[in-house]
Amino acid sequence: MRRRAGADNRFVMGDLLRYGAFARTHGAIARGYGATARAFPAQR
Known part of the structure; x- marks a missing residue:
């Protein structure tokens, strides 16, 4: 799990x-959700 978290963070x-x-404002949010950050570029 630790490895997964590191890869996701990267x-x-x-x-x-x-x-x-945008990352600066939602940096903490994306860090906690992670999956949300992945959806952002997809929605773009």
Whole structure:
């Protein structure tokens, strides 16, 4: 599980960086949900 969390965080971080300001505002949210961050780029 620890490994999974690390990989998810890395993936989320990359997506968040893509948004920049948006990531800063929803950074904590995306970190907690993770799955939500994945949906953001998909909805784009």
